[in-house]
Each structure stands twice: as C-alpha cells, then as structure tokens.
Amino acid sequence: MKRILHLAALKLETLIDRWFGRTGKGRVIDPYIGYATPESLVIRGRVLSKIARNKPADGQRLMTNIRQMLSLFLTDEVADVTVRAGETSATSDDEGYFSLTLPRLQASGWHEVAVSIEGFEDLATCPALVPREDARFLVISDIDDTMIETGAYVLWKNLWTSLTGNALTRRVFADAVSMMTRLSDEGRNPVFYVSSSPWNFHYFLEQIFTHAALVRGPMFLRDLGISESQFVTGTHGDHKGSSIDTILAANPTLPAILIGDTGQHDAQVYLDAIARHAGRIHAVVLREPGPGPNAEVQGTMMQIEATGTRLYHAPDFKGMEPEAGLS
Template identity: 55%
Template structure:
C-alpha cells in the first residue's frame, strides 16, 4: 500500500525534473478541443482542453493496420497547454486550463431541452473560436441511461489487456465494430431519443472525437461522453482506477439529473457488476435496472454475487452473451420506458 504513494511522488518529481531540463515551448497558436457537455439543474457544464494542435484520424477502409496504428498513436502525442484563459463568448464567463490543459466551465441559467451550442475561445485570440455542445434532457424523459463502451457497445476485448491494445491501436473509425444489438437496445431505452443516454469509458479523452465518429457511423443515440484523464498530477497517479472513474461519472450524471431514475449498462469483463452494485448502494431506489453483456469466459464469482445482491435490492438485472432478450426481461420486471 505504501509503494503506490512513493511511485506517485517519484513520478511527479521526475516529470517536473524533465520539464525543467527540457521545457516545452509555449505554442504561438494554441487550440481548443471540445467535448460533449451536459445539463445540470441550474445550467450546463461545458468541457474542453487547450492543446498546441488538434490531432485527428482520417478513416479509410483501405488502410493497413500499420497505417491505423500510426494514426491512433498520434492521438496520444498531445502537447497540453496550462494556465490559458478560455472564454464563453456569449456570457463572458471564463475558466483557466489546468496542468493537463483541461477546462470545465459551468454556464448558469435555464436552458430549453435539446442540444445547445456555446461558443468558446481562448481569451484575446478570436481565431481560436470553436463551438462546444451540451445536452439538456427532454422534460418528457422518464429515465436516464448510463452505458459503458468497451465490450458493451464496441467489440474491444477490454477484459484482455493485449487484445484491448491490439484492437484499439490497429483499428479505425470504419473498422471498429459496434454491436448491432446495442444500437437497437439504446434506441429502445431512449424512447427513440426522448430519454438521455450518457456514455462512460476508461479510455482517455484523446479518443473523444474518434469515438464520436464511431458512434455516429453506427447510428447510436447522441449523448455526452465521459472519458478519463491519464496524466500525472498532484491528485492522481497516471489515472484513477477504472471503478473510481466509472463510479464518479455515474455520481455526477445522477446528480445532474436528480429527478430521473436510471438504467446502467455494462459488461462482466471489467467488474461492472461490482461497480454498479456500489452505485445501487449509494443511490438507493434510483437505479431501476442493470444490463450486463457477458464477454469472454463470462461472469466470475464476484460478478455473480453482485448480480444476486442487486436483485435482492429490488433492481432488475438482465444479463447474457447478447442483448437480444433484454427488452422482454425489462418489460417482465416492470420497467417503464
């Protein structure tokens, strides 16, 4: 238990020593990379990152795996820019980028349901102007959906590190496979777009635009995406754990939508059953159902125990190798969509 704090301190010291020895040049024209934001009871939350330049993949079905690897690797070679003031043009509200370049900006007010487009720019740099999007759920929404991505929606092999890395780095937006049953299920649960869908993954924010392309190509319901910072900082070492990240995202999403019950979707390959059980304990009565895909060798004892416990708590749990029978199971359990 003492080793990780020591490694954390050593990593911070090493990073600072490297920065002193090889100081990065402040870019003359930093840019903004925006991420899908979300509504809260008293406004909307926008998210973005200040970078030296944007990096994007150019999907081509004819590309080799080597070309895909080069493009995907380039997404992680970002130069983040700290201490930059970002302005929401219409309101004049500002935020300052942190050590990893991230900004979070809350715009207070009442916003109509739907997607809102807010103009952001780096202070005193009009050419940096971009549009950030945020979703305010419909007043007619009956529930919210939080779904994992890897091996829940997209075939990844996240339960195997080697398979996950190979799939991630040698695929493209045209080759990544979204399960057809996941597209159908999300459309059904969302009431064809009436109920909000939130996507949560342990993948880094560097993949936000890439995942957006994959989702759009597959026809998935548009929704805010919650990814993970893999940097080294005072409050984290490389990243928070998968469970902490996913649990924290669920907490923020449910706090942002206090009047909605939720359905959680995941898989048994990365401890989602245990993570969702903990969420059920924290948010007693607000999680109506849990849906789990069973990739690889299927659920282990911890997942099976978590499923049994959630059912004893009164949560509808549907699980299997695919989502083909989920709608019927939810209907039998009395879920109102």
C-alpha cells in the first residue's frame, strides 16, 4: 500500500510541476545557515530553478498571506548539480539539497562563504557560525510554541496560524527573545534551532527571527519532499533526536541546554537525548502552552528529573534563566 501511495504522490507532483511551470531549467542556490565541527565547516543549501522571495507588508490581506505561504511549497528543485566552494564540491540530491564540508575557519563568529554552481557565473553566499572559544554551553531550542506562537498541539490551529500569517504578524514570545538573548550572552554561547517545520520555511523563519530580534543560529529543519527514493520521512522524534545528536557531536566539549514545550513530544525527545548523552545535558527548559502537560508528559518530566538533570517548566519563560542558574 505504501508503494502505491508513493507512486501516486510522484505522479501528482509531476502534474503540479507542469501546472505551475516548474521546469528545472534555472539554477539558483537557496542558502541555509551552516555550522562548525572541531575540524570542519559545514555549508548547507538547496539548488532550485528559481526563488520567489515574498516581501510582507503591514496590513497585508488574508488571501495574500495564504498565497505567499503556499508559494513556499511550490519549489522547483534541481538534482545532480555540482556545487562548489573553493576546491570542495558536492552534488545536489533528488530534492536539490547539498552539503559542503570545508576546513574549519580559525576565526569564531559568523562567516559568509561564496558558493557557485558549475557552469553558472552567479555566486551565492551561505552563512555559517563558528562558536567562540570561551563558550560555556550551547543552546538547542524547538521553534513552534517554544519561540513562536503556533498552536502546534492542535492540528487545525497549527494549519490556520501557519497559512494565514506572515513574517510581520507571526508572534514571537517576548519572554523567549529575552531568555535567548541572555543565554547567548552576546554571541558567547552558540544557539541552534531544531524543528519539524520543512526546509521550505528556512528563509521565512529567518525573516521572523530578524523582525523579532530573536538570536540567530543554525536551523535543523525537516525534509518533507517526495522523490524516487523517499515518500515518508522519519517521525518528529526521529528528526529532532538525530539533529540533537549532530549538534552535540559538532560541539563535543560543550554541555547543552535543551529548550522546548509540553505541547508535542519534546519532553520524550529530550529524555531520550539524556540517555544517549550521559553528562552532556545541563538542563531542560519547557514552556507549557495551551492546557499544559497531560498525564503522559508529566510522567516523562518526572523521568527527566529522576536522571538528575535540572528541569524547569512553566507557562512562560519570564525570569526563568536567572532563577534556573542558566545564565
């Protein structure tokens, strides 16, 4: 049955490509934020035939918001394209994604790496973050209902909020901005974001973060695309768990603070991370949106505390970081 659904989805995607003129003839790079490991600088992005950037305006109409949000999913990906940064090259996969592993730069902070597509003259710049040598810890945070009000714990509310808003209207929690600013300590401690939102939202989320003055950091989003070799990606927990593993492996000397909410499965994901990375998780911080944690999540939170890991949870983050000794 899954194979039949996979083939049907591929047929439907082909029809949509024709309807919207997605020909794959152009070449442009959609840059994602890269990150550093002890030896390397990982540059990430996606090759598309074209990019249409939406510029939201104050008082924008509801239908304009919906049209702009839907357009984020009408990407025309280009596979098997050679992408280069200096002497290093990589080939885009079935969904256009690429990753370049370069030698690590010695200078800490933000870097802009020039990336080109073989046979095309235009250059793109892909940002990447190298943590400071004096970092005390790293922060890994969820996005939906942790940083941004989404209502992800209720499907219809999540869809309505996601489709009808724009980068100017989406609400970033003021207490999240304050806490992340203090935890970052003016860039001393690196911040990473892990979300089940699709990579199509990367630029959109960056717009929201910039508008709200939320600390910038590499994002680990989810590939929801359909290809010859892929139909359904891993679960919410699989994606977040593997992303946490990648971030911790890239920063082996730093303890981590995990920030999320009780509306989905963050508590269980973080409990599993504590088990896999003994001694690495400094604290877990959970926002309690909507009705708060149910009995199952409460039980998971008790298990987190039983590991000896510090757990802080409340309906909001106001004043939490100094009380928790996180800054």
